Amino acid sequence: MKPRWLIVALGLAGGLIAVGASAAPDVAALARGEQVYARCAACHAIEGNRTGPQHCGLFGRRAGTAPGYNAYSKAMRESQWVWDEKSLNVFLKDPMTALPGTSMGYAGVKDAAERSDLIAWLKEASHPGAACKPIP
Amino acid sequence: MKSTSIYVPSQALFLSRRRAMSTSGAAVLSASAVALLGGHDALAAGAKVSAQELEADVRILNTALGAELEAVAAYQVGAESGLLSKAVLPVAVAFQGHHKEHAAAIASTVQKLGGKPVAAKDKYQFPVEKLKVEADVLRFAAGLERGAISAYLGAVPLFADRALAQVAASILGDEAMHWAVLRQVLGESPVPSAFMS
Numbered sequence: 001m002k003p004r005w006l007i008v009a010l011g012l013a014g015g016l017i018a019v020g021a022s023a024a025p026d027v028a029a030l031a032r033g034e035q036v037y038a039r040c041a042a043c044h045a046i047e048g049n050r051t052g053p054q055h056c057g058l059f060g061r062r063a064g065t066a067p068g069y070n071a072y073s074k075a076m077r078e079s080q081w082v083w084d085e086k087s088l089n090v091f092l093k094d095p096m097t098a099l100p101g102t103s104m105g106y107a108g109v110k111d112a113a114e115r116s117d118l119i120a121w122l123k124e125a126s127h128p129g130a131a132c133k134p135i136p
Numbered sequence: 137m138k139s140t141s142i143y144v145p146s147q148a149l150f151l152s153r154r155r156a157m158s159t160s161g162a163a164v165l166s167a168s169a170v171a172l173l174g175g176h177d178a179l180a181a182g183a184k185v186s187a188q189e190l191e192a193d194v195r196i197l198n199t200a201l202g203a204e205l206e207a208v209a210a211y212q213v214g215a216e217s218g219l220l221s222k223a224v225l226p227v228a229v230a231f232q233g234h235h236k237e238h239a240a241a242i243a244s245t246v247q248k249l250g251g252k253p254v255a256a257k258d259k260y261q262f263p264v265e266k267l268k269v270e271a272d273v274l275r276f277a278a279g280l281e282r283g284a285i286s287a288y289l290g291a292v293p294l295f296a297d298r299a300l301a302q303v304a305a306s307i308l309g310d311e312a313m314h315w316a317v318l319r320q321v322l323g324e325s326p327v328p329s330a331f332m333s
Contacts, residue, residue, distance in 0.1 A: 039290075039333065041283030042203045048261030051202040071202070071254075073195070096192070096294060105196030106290035135261055 025124055033121025036114050043104075046125050048135045052104065056132035058083050059123055068136045075101025088119050189296035194251035196291050197242050197300070200307075203287060204239040205256040207280055208232055213262055214273040221270060224321060228277070231314050238307050245303070274318050281315040284308075285332050 043052035053066035063081035064072045079099055081087050091098045092115050094108040109115045125131050185193075211232035214220060220228055243253035267273050288308035295301040312332070320326040 038279065038282050039286030041279045042207075042287040043199065043283065045261075045263075048263065050261065051199060051206050054261075101195075103195055103199050105192075105199045105294055106287065107293050108290070 025120065029117045030121045030124060032114070033117035033119070034125075036109060036118040037121060037125075039109075046132045054134060055122060055126045056134040057128040058126040060084065063087075067134050071103070073101050073103040075099055076103070085119055085123070088122070089115055092118065185296045190249055191251075193295050193297055193300055194246055194249050196294055197246050197249075198251065198254045200287065200291060200304070201239055201242045201246065202254050203284060204235050204242060205254070206260055207235040207284065208239060209256065209260045210262060210277065210280055211235065213260075213264060213267075214277060217264075217267055217273055219267065219270045219273050224270065224274070227317065227321075228273075231277070231281075231317075234310055234314070238310070241303070245300070271322060274322050278315055278318040278322065281311050281318060284311040285315060289332060 040052075043050055044055060046055045048054050049066065049069040051071075053069035053072070057066075061083050063079045063083060064077035076099065081091070081099070092109045093112075094110075095102050095104040095106055109118060128134055211228055214228050215225060215232065246253040263276070267276060285308055288304045288311065292301045292304050292308070295304065316326040319328070
């Protein structure tokens with residue numbers, strides 16, 4: 001019979017491996033996500049405001065507050081949304097239904113797997129300081 | 137493997153539809169035709185398209201207009217970069233001309249629908265520091281065109297006024313040709329897939 005401390009240690013190690021595995025970005029998913037992001041390039045960039053706001057610093061940012069961007073719809077400015085995996089998943093699926101009045105006249109990324117890849121890639125690519133620099 | 141079924145209309149139906157479109161003059165949409173067509177249904181239909189739906193159509197058009205004006209500015213940056221060869225420069229200028237036509241047609245339609253067309257920005261934030269050789273300029277332009285295809289594709293199903301959806305589809309076709317040509321010049325497969333998303 002294994003000592004109790006060994007079982008606990010093995011359990012902890014297994015847990016850490018599991019956490020590590022889930023936290024590590026899936027390289028293939030990121031590559032697919034970058035491909036999906038190409039659809040956004042008419043209006044968005046990671047660095048620099050375009051027809052739409054820049055995405056650098058997106059995660060954790062309150063909607064309607066990208067630095068230097070002043071063309072937000074009233075609906076977006078007043079939404080009180082904060083961008084994270086969950087809110088992006090809802091918005092990107094069907095922007096005009098999720099946030100009526102948004103200027104993002106786009107039917108949405110309907111495929112759940114594509115949205116997941118896109119959001120995973122966005123999270124990596126929009127990390128300010130590490131991956132990008134917001135342009136005021 | 138994902139199975140995709142596509143409805144292919146019979147040749148007879150296709151031909152009769154083509155004749156019908158030719159008769160109505162809408163088979164080939166010039167910039168002026170686009171401006172005339174866009175908004176016509178909505179204005180004529182009255183009860184069919186609500187004021188709220190019209191407002192949403194105008195909002196979608198204005199976002200497209202902003203992107204078109206940005207594309208015009210981007211091609212200007214490319215044309216003035218001194219990086220484009222003698223053979224490529226006129227093509228880039230021609231594509232810029234198309235974007236100018238799109239912008240004019242959309243702005244006119246927005247006005248006709250009672251909206252205020254967005255104006256070009258005084259200054260655009262383009263990654264000019266990354267444009268070192270001709271291929272960089274072409275790749276940047278190709279990225280914009282690729283995005284424009286998706287943007288119009290994502291706008292087509294949203295218009296309450298179906299005539300506006302036709303206008304968007306017409307512009308989408310032009311953007312797709314730009315993208316294919318730019319990819320060809322870059323040595324990439326000009327048409328890399330059967331479907332766009």
